Amino acid sequence: MKILVINAGSSSLKFQLLDMADNESVLAKGICEKIGFENGFVKFQNYKGYEKQFLVHLKNHDEAFSFMKNLFLDKKYGVIKRLGEIAAVGHRVVQGGEEFNKPTLIDKHLINVVKKLIPIAPLHNPANLYMILACQSCFGEKFPQVAVFDTAFHSTLPPKAYIYPLPYEFYKKYGVRKYGYHGISHYYVSNECAKLLNKDIKDTKIITCHLGNGASISATKGGKSVDTTMGFTPADGIIMGTRSGSLDPGIITFVCEKNNISMHEFSRIVNKNSGLLGVSGVSNDAREILKEASLGNKRAILAQDIFCYQVMKNIASYIAVLGGCDAIVFTGGIGENRVEYRNNICAPLSFMGINIDKSLNKLTVDGKKAEISAKDSSVKIFVIPTDEEIVIARETLAILKK
Numbered sequence: 001m002k003i004l005v006i007n008a009g010s011s012s013l014k015f016q017l018l019d020m021a022d023n024e025s026v027l028a029k030g031i032c033e034k035i036g037f038e039n040g041f042v043k044f045q046n047y048k049g050y051e052k053q054f055l056v057h058l059k060n061h062d063e064a065f066s067f068m069k070n071l072f073l074d075k076k077y078g079v080i081k082r083l084g085e086i087a088a089v090g091h092r093v094v095q096g097g098e099e100f101n102k103p104t105l106i107d108k109h110l111i112n113v114v115k116k117l118i119p120i121a122p123l124h125n126p127a128n129l130y131m132i133l134a135c136q137s138c139f140g141e142k143f144p145q146v147a148v149f150d151t152a153f154h155s156t157l158p159p160k161a162y163i164y165p166l167p168y169e170f171y172k173k174y175g176v177r178k179y180g181y182h183g184i185s186h187y188y189v190s191n192e193c194a195k196l197l198n199k200d201i202k203d204t205k206i207i208t209c210h211l212g213n214g215a216s217i218s219a220t221k222g223g224k225s226v227d228t229t230m231g232f233t234p235a236d237g238i239i240m241g242t243r244s245g246s247l248d249p250g251i252i253t254f255v256c257e258k259n260n261i262s263m264h265e266f267s268r269i270v271n272k273n274s275g276l277l278g279v280s281g282v283s284n285d286a287r288e289i290l291k292e293a294s295l296g297n298k299r300a301i302l303a304q305d306i307f308c309y310q311v312m313k314n315i316a317s318y319i320a321v322l323g324g325c326d327a328i329v330f331t332g333g334i335g336e337n338r339v340e341y342r343n344n345i346c347a348p349l350s351f352m353g354i355n356i357d358k359s360l361n362k363l364t365v366d367g368k369k370a371e372i373s374a375k376d377s378s379v380k381i382f383v384i385p386t387d388e389e390i391v392i393a394r395e396t397l398a399i400l401k402k
Ligand code: ADP
Pocket: 211, 212, 213, 214, 241, 284, 285, 286, 287, 288, 332, 333, 334, 337, 338, 366
């Protein structure tokens, strides 16, 4: 049974076609980048080892969808003969609000709710909707499509973790609360971690650090999320590539008045011009920042220091939230690859007996899954590459079987 997984961002479209009947094998995968820009490109690879990058100006998500579809059917590097071979589509949908706390078959009602939630996830939900509608017009309205929500995993947060200390009516009237994001990834790596611990997930306390361009940390108890750093929007929590993370609310009015800018402009700055980019003045990309830091660029060094400091601080606080911890997991582009970040995050935690094995840490890059804690560490430390697509495909298949 072949399942297409779609993960659409504001200007990107990640896709994977999996054959669930053949050991969940990936038939083809790729990404359309810079949709809407002249310098757009598509990376594609198939299970036969074919890999290609196409430079192509895709005007919108519809064009990106058609491009992907034609690649699947292409005589030379295609992987299916007819679109009818695809049994269902699973979508990553970023914001599902309080209503959708599990993967759900897409219908008119779900589409309306995802539409209503656009003000909370203005970059992601519209792209998710375009793709759902593009699939409807390609496969027909009755064709099974499943939404797997990034927020759903955090629906188990207790009120003391998700209510902001604002007038309560903001929550009641407008749904202003912590939702949390990256849920599919936190779910996947916490479950993989339980397997590595050789424990039932119900008996685990795990802290998962998804550190990519977007970054968030979650505390999971018995496989359920009990707290997470991202909040009402994905801008909350720790410093990210271009997002600031949590701020003193007093800064908002102060900066808007000083610079004579609107709240809207402030929000753009907080999402696009802040974080590692804002502090370093170099880039949002940890690789570029490292290059500059090694040349002695003080702001690049500071950006790295802030990142590691904030991750460490949140891990420490989540150990208290969980009342102990079996394992810390690193994932995402930075979590999976940045040896020195992992070192610097864990070093201050050694007073709790948390110790990284420096040589194991060094060896664990480029998609490797491994334990990197020292033998005497009180808490195990793992690097586990995330795989949101497999979660989406499995959930889609489960709903299809129902
Ligand atoms: P996104 O959140 O957009 O999915 P990623 O998870 O790909 O982002 O993470 C992007 C970040 O990870 C960037 O800061 C990048 O520098 C870093 N990164 C990704 N791959 C590597 C690598 N092989 N070596 C070092 N850093 C990497």
